[in-house]
Amino acid sequence: MIEIKTDLSFIKSNDDEIAKINYNDWASMKDGFPLDRIKAIKNTSKLEEKWKVIQPEGYFSCLDVALINGVFYKINGIIRKKLWETEALEKPTTVIIHISKLSLDKYEAIVDTLYPLSARNKSQDIILRCYKKHRLIFNSDRLRHGYISDALNIVLRSNTRTLQDKRTLNQEINIDHAIKVFKNELIIIDNFNPDKNIFLTGILAAALLMISIDKNNTEFFIKLSRLEGSIKHDSLDPVEALLRAIEVIKERKTLDGKIQVEICSKAVKAVNLWKLGESSNKYWVKRLSSVVFLAEIRKMKQIKNILHEREL
Numbered sequence: 001m002i003e004i005k006t007d008l009s010f011i012k013s014n015d016d017e018i019a020k021i022n023y024n025d026w027a028s029m030k031d032g033f034p035l036d037r038i039k040a041i042k043n044t045s046k047l048e049e050k051w052k053v054i055q056p057e058g059y060f061s062c063l064d065v066a067l068i069n070g071v072f073y074k075i076n077g078i079i080r081k082k083l084w085e086t087e088a089l090e091k092p093t094t095v096i097i098h099i100s101k102l103s104l105d106k107y108e109a110i111v112d113t114l115y116p117l118s119a120r121n122k123s124q125d126i127i128l129r130c131y132k133k134h135r136l137i138f139n140s141d142r143l144r145h146g147y148i149s150d151a152l153n154i155v156l157r158s159n160t161r162t163l164q165d166k167r168t169l170n171q172e173i174n175i176d177h178a179i180k181v182f183k184n185e186l187i188i189i190d191n192f193n194p195d196k197n198i199f200l201t202g203i204l205a206a207a208l209l210m211i212s213i214d215k216n217n218t219e220f221f222i223k224l225s226r227l228e229g230s231i232k233h234d235s236l237d238p239v240e241a242l243l244r245a246i247e248v249i250k251e252r253k254t255l256d257g258k259i260q261v262e263i264c265s266k267a268v269k270a271v272n273l274w275k276l277g278e279s280s281n282k283y284w285v286k287r288l289s290s291v292v293f294l295a296e297i298r299k300m301k302q303i304k305n306i307l308h309e310r311e312l
Contacts, residue, residue, distance in 0.1 A: 017099045026063060026095050027081060029072045062096040066107050072099075073107075123149035123175065130179045136186065142196040142204070143186060150257065152178045154205035154264050155212075156312050158297055160257035174311040181304055181312065185211045188218055194225045198246060202260035206267030209293070212300045220274050235284035238270040245288050268293040 064075040074081075084091040127146035131138070138144040150160045156173055179186070185208050189199075199207070203224070210217040220239065223229070229240025236244065245266050249259055266288040276283050301307040 019097050019099060020094050021097055023092050023095050026097060029074050031074055065097045065099045067099055067101045068104060068107055126175050130176045134179060134183060138190045140190045140193045142194045142199050143190050148204065150201045150260060151204040151208065154261060155208045158294055159261055171311065177311055181306060182208050192222045192225060198225055200260060200263060202264035203267055205264045209296055209300055210268060210271045212303060213296060217271055220271050232284055235286060237284060238274040241285050241288045242267055242270040262290055265290040265293050268296055
């Protein structure tokens with residue numbers, strides 16, 4: 001817990017207050033916004049030039065602070081703090097803070113106003129809200145940050161959003177509905193704590209798809225995450241073959257949508273080979289080839305009774 005040396009004990013239970021405090025006390029307060037929101041603010045360099053021009057001293061050092069459950073949070077000042085810390089502008093010794101006592105819900109509404117969706121990662125922000133709505137609390141690094149939008153598009157429409165034919169698909173998938181549909185599979189995947197370096201977007205899509213079709217396929221993806229592939233007489237089992245394919249793909253300069261679809265198709269092929277069992281002469285391979293997985297998508301949609309859902 002940080003120690004704020006400025007005496008703020010005068011703050012009343014309900015009223016907002018104005019206070020003059022040491023700069024270091026303000027800077028050491030917790031950020032009132034996640035790191036991904038800070039990174040999402042665009043055109044910082046242009047804004048720096050703007051601040052240098054419009055910096056009337058009194059306003060420039062006046063900042064908003066939220067007091068939530070006894071803890072102080074910085075509500076704004078991202079760019080100003082950067083300018084001060086990098087000495088692009090002279091750092092003040094004191095700042096004026098406007099302290100508001102807020103409930104968590106009220107605070108979130110204020111942040112949404114200050115940093116609207118257009119300034120952040122839209123899909124990630126929506127997904128995190130859907131997690132909250134459906135009471136999904138994930139512990140794995142792969143899922144808890146909300147980077148699953150492209151995986152949902154691949155598993156439902158065989159392509160990332162940017163690669164879909166806009167002439168035939170006139171609307172984006174309903175993220176909230178999609179998360180509800182794959183809620184159980186997401187929980188299963190989170191429970192075995194998938195390695196984020198292995199579970200690329202395409203692998204996550206394949207896991208959602210193939211576990212939806214058959215829960216027994218979970219074992220394949222657990223082995224994949226734990227690097228439990230096998231080699232026999234210079235041939236690879238499906239798990240090892242997919243691990244090798246992932247390594248090859250990761251060596252490419254970019255991991256764009258086409259590459260993610262490619263690795264998803266190879267993962268689908270690997271699972272289907274794995275289900276044949278070691279006794280099959282198709283089980284052991286030298287490398288994996290890509291396959292079209294529209295049949296698997298159709299089967300998954302039939303199982304989940306969403307075959308004719310246009311928003312998915």
